[in-house]
Amino acid sequence: MYIIPKTLYDKVFDSHVVDRQEDGTCLLYIDRHLIHEVTSPQAFEGLRTAGRKARRPELALATVDHNIPTDSRKDLKDLESFIHQPDSRTQVLALEYNVKEFGLSYFGMTDKRQGIVHVIGPEQGFTLPATTLVCGDSHTSTHGAFGALAFGIGTSEVEHVLATQTILQRKSKNMRIHVSGKLPEGIASKDLMLHIIGVIGTAGGTGCVIEFCGEAIEALSMEARMSMCNMSIEAGARAGMIAPDETTYEYVKNRPLAPKGEDWEQAVAYWKTLGSDEGAKYDIEVEINAADILPTVTWGTSPQDVIPVNGLVPDPSKVNDTVRSTSIQRSLEYMGLEPNVPITSYPIDKIFIGSCTNSRIEDLRLAASIVKGRKIASNIKHAMIVPGSGLVKKMAEAEGLDQIFIEAGFDWREAGCSMCLGMNPDQLKPYERCASTSNRNFEGRQGAKGRTHLVSPAMAAAASVKGYLCNVREFFGDTNTGTPTVITNRNYDPSHDAGSVVTLAVDDATDAVTDSAGMTTSVADGPNSSTAGIPKFTVVSGIAAPLPVTNVDTDKIIPKQFLKTIKRTGLGKFAFYDIRFDAEGNELPEFVLNREPYRNASILVAQENFGCGSSREHAPWALNDFGIRVIIAPSFADIFFNNCFKNGMLPIPLPVEQVNELMAAAEKELEFTVDLPNQVIRYDGKEIKFEVESFRKHCLINGLDDIGLTLQKATKIDAFESAREKNFPWMNIRRSRARLSPSRPKQSTSGRSDW
Numbered sequence: 001m002y003i004i005p006k007t008l009y010d011k012v013f014d015s016h017v018v019d020r021q022e023d024g025t026c027l028l029y030i031d032r033h034l035i036h037e038v039t040s041p042q043a044f045e046g047l048r049t050a051g052r053k054a055r056r057p058e059l060a061l062a063t064v065d066h067n068i069p070t071d072s073r074k075d076l077k078d079l080e081s082f083i084h085q086p087d088s089r090t091q092v093l094a095l096e097y098n099v100k101e102f103g104l105s106y107f108g109m110t111d112k113r114q115g116i117v118h119v120i121g122p123e124q125g126f127t128l129p130a131t132t133l134v135c136g137d138s139h140t141s142t143h144g145a146f147g148a149l150a151f152g153i154g155t156s157e158v159e160h161v162l163a164t165q166t167i168l169q170r171k172s173k174n175m176r177i178h179v180s181g182k183l184p185e186g187i188a189s190k191d192l193m194l195h196i197i198g199v200i201g202t203a204g205g206t207g208c209v210i211e212f213c214g215e216a217i218e219a220l221s222m223e224a225r226m227s228m229c230n231m232s233i234e235a236g237a238r239a240g241m242i243a244p245d246e247t248t249y250e251y252v253k254n255r256p257l258a259p260k261g262e263d264w265e266q267a268v269a270y271w272k273t274l275g276s277d278e279g280a281k282y283d284i285e286v287e288i289n290a291a292d293i294l295p296t297v298t299w300g301t302s303p304q305d306v307i308p309v310n311g312l313v314p315d316p317s318k319v320n321d322t323v324r325s326t327s328i329q330r331s332l333e334y335m336g337l338e339p340n341v342p343i344t345s346y347p348i349d350k351i352f353i354g355s356c357t358n359s360r361i362e363d364l365r366l367a368a369s370i371v372k373g374r375k376i377a378s379n380i381k382h383a384m385i386v387p388g389s390g391l392v393k394k395m396a397e398a399e400g401l402d403q404i405f406i407e408a409g410f411d412w413r414e415a416g417c418s419m420c421l422g423m424n425p426d427q428l429k430p431y432e433r434c435a436s437t438s439n440r441n442f443e444g445r446q447g448a449k450g451r452t453h454l455v456s457p458a459m460a461a462a463a464s465v466k467g468y469l470c471n472v473r474e475f476f477g478d479t480n481t482g483t484p485t486v487i488t489n490r491n492y493d494p495s496h497d498a499g500s501v502v503t504l505a506v507d508d509a510t511d512a513v514t515d516s517a518g519m520t521t522s523v524a525d526g527p528n529s530s531t532a533g534i535p536k537f538t539v540v541s542g543i544a545a546p547l548p549v550t551n552v553d554t555d556k557i558i559p560k561q562f563l564k565t566i567k568r569t570g571l572g573k574f575a576f577y578d579i580r581f582d583a584e585g586n587e588l589p590e591f592v593l594n595r596e597p598y599r600n601a602s603i604l605v606a607q608e609n610f611g612c613g614s615s616r617e618h619a620p621w622a623l624n625d626f627g628i629r630v631i632i633a634p635s636f637a638d639i640f641f642n643n644c645f646k647n648g649m650l651p652i653p654l655p656v657e658q659v660n661e662l663m664a665a666a667e668k669e670l671e672f673t674v675d676l677p678n679q680v681i682r683y684d685g686k687e688i689k690f691e692v693e694s695f696r697k698h699c700l701i702n703g704l705d706d707i708g709l710t711l712q713k714a715t716k717i718d719a720f721e722s723a724r725e726k727n728f729p730w731m732n733i734r735r736s737r738a739r740l741s742p743s744r745p746k747q748s749t750s751g752r753s754d755w
């Protein structure tokens with residue numbers, strides 16, 4: 001019998017399908033769910049309002065990371081006095097309240113296992129090969145480094161997963177990025193990934209799951225693989241994946257939540273079958289030669305704006321494409337750069353080593369190996385090291401890395417997202433230039449008018465010493481300063497840390513099943529399976545606003561400071577805040593939505609890759625609240641596209657020529673009618689047909705809440721779960737009553753951090 005060869009992605013996806021509809025929409029089982037304070041309050045509120053419970057609370061792990069200050073916690077008494085920003089505090093307290101009410105495991109601020117969601121998942125062995133893992137966060141792609149299918153979701157989907165332990169998904173395309181050869185000395189996986197994004201562009205992976213493979217990938221450590229998969233989202237992909245191998249098993253083994261004993265043997269035997277089959281088909285293939293990679297930096301305001309560190313700032317006058325040339329011009333103005341000047345000529349003000357891309361122990365070791373025995377340059381105003389988790393911090397301190405950094409002049413911080421997105425006090429001031437190991441260099445990302453250059457940890461460390469972006473490889477041959485020794489102390493084993501020991505009590509298995517079965521009965525029988533929910537969408541007529549800009553990211557649609565709400569409403573007045581208002585809050589007359597008749601637009605016509613970047617559902621909430629119900633563009637970022645449907649909004653992808661026609665009509669202030677039942681846009685006596693998936697159309701027209709629809713399939717989910725428990729016992733997480741986490745702040749109300 002001929003068996004169709006499958007890719008790694010096909011295998012993991014197919015093994016999680018609970019139900020497949022005729023139009024290809026699948027109900028996928030979710031094995032792991034990470035939760036943080038920013039994208040979850042509205043999801044818990046939704047459950048509460050509908051009287052729903054969390055179906056498998058033990059499969060979720062929550063922590064606080066985005067909002068929290070990274071100041072020393074030595075004097076932390078309570079969250080009220082520690083988190084000064086009221087909205088940030090509210091989100092953190094809301095999570096503490098919610099994890100208790102819904103019975104989820106939680107690492108709060110006094111727990112040393114707290115950290116950035118994408119650092120703590122792998123660290124705890126919560127992330128495992130062959131599993132499906134989601135989080136209301138775009139960088140969930142990080143976990144694909146283990147051969148998991150891991151992707152970011154919106155808040156409505158967080159609610160869906162909590163209620164049903166499943167998610168609605170369509171199969172993405174398979175993309176393979178093969179990296180041959182060996183990475184040259186001093187070149188990190190961050191350089192490689194920035195180079196790849198420069199090659200394929202921020203929309204290059206749209207609609208795809210990327211599999212990274214080849215000699216250079218196999219040689220990477222798990223930390224380095226995580227940095228690559230983490231930034232797959234910056235390449236527009238739904239997820240990034242790397243087939244598990246001995247490096248993976250070695251990393252996972254003995255982690256607190258990793259399978260043990262016989263389960264471990266069974267798990268590894270299964271993981272070994274996951275690699276893509278010989279002859280498996282990929283929709284897109286990209287070949288990269290590792291030897292071509294130089295230390296890479298970004299010069300602009302999109303992660304695709306990369307050059308090798310020895311390169312010159314690009315010259316927009318040399319670019320024929322006018323849209324591209326204007327966008328380069330705008331980025332250069334924002335970044336305060338002159339064309340044709342070496343990127344190394346600009347002094348750097350701040351250094352940020354941290355974020356879910358580069359805050360793991362290996363990143364810190366590399367940075368320490370560069371700054372050891374040196375001092376930061378006099379023009380550096382502030383250099384921060386922000387470990388990704390309390391355990392990374394502890395490990396680094398055990399190795400003496402903190403002392404190396406402190407002696408060099410760095411500020412040694414507590415774990416959190418920190419200056420990666422500036423939702424907390426760590427921010428750039430206007431016009432400050434930062435060498436940052438984070439993943440996004442969008443305008444205002446690290447602070448209003450702040451200027452971000454994305455680099456590897458070694459490059460950030462080198463910039464801290466020189467005071468400007470420089471080639472880290474100079475440090476390798478620099479006899480005055482000595483060759484950096486890479487610190488490779490691997491003796492510290494987090495699984496031996498008392499704070500992270502997990503005992504699996506046999507009787508807990510019964511608890512989990514009873515919980516689950518009890519809940520399923522209640523959701524299937526009670527009012528909780530009601531399907532009424534979102535506003536109905538049939539025909540929308542109105543003014544269409546032209547926004548002829550590519551790569552409109554969700555940071556631009558709704559900047560970070562407005563993500564601190566615990567509601568879904570009221571964001572319309574903040575939509576496009578930074579390009580709609582000046583620093584004093586006055587409207588900028590040139591912005592389209594500030595002009596008549598576009599202030600009353602219900603339709604937006606935009607360009608490629610609309611809604612890229614962060615998974616924040618606040619972006620469609622803000623547009624919806626402003627009055628926009630339809631967005632027309634040549635392409636959309638996956639998570640944003642999904643999020644629109646969950647809110648009764650219709651994103652319409654059309655070929656670029658048709659979008660341009662509509663753009664011209666919108667500029668003439670013509671009214672459009674978008675008729676969903678007939679799938680047609682009418683304007684100026686003309687018609688343009690559009691496609692929409694039949695299930696999504698059905699839900700929009702009838703205003704159906706897909707949680708209610710999914711709950712009607714509870715019997716199928718039950719059957720899938722039972723088979724899974726039997727065939728893959730190692731995938732379960734069973735709570736132990738054995739241990740409570742140490743010292744919690746008084747108001748820390750969570751009760752289930754007790755695996």
Ligand SMILES: CC(C)[C@H](C(=O)O)[C@@H](O)C(=O)O
Binds near residue numbers: 139152615
């Ligand atoms: C807050 C969250 C929705 C967001 C994301 O999805 O990426 C954040 O982590 C970011 O990096 O912008």
Ligand code: SF4
Binds near residue numbers: 065139420439
């Ligand atoms: S990208 Fe930045 S803000 Fe987002 S999860 Fe990672 S560290 Fe946090």
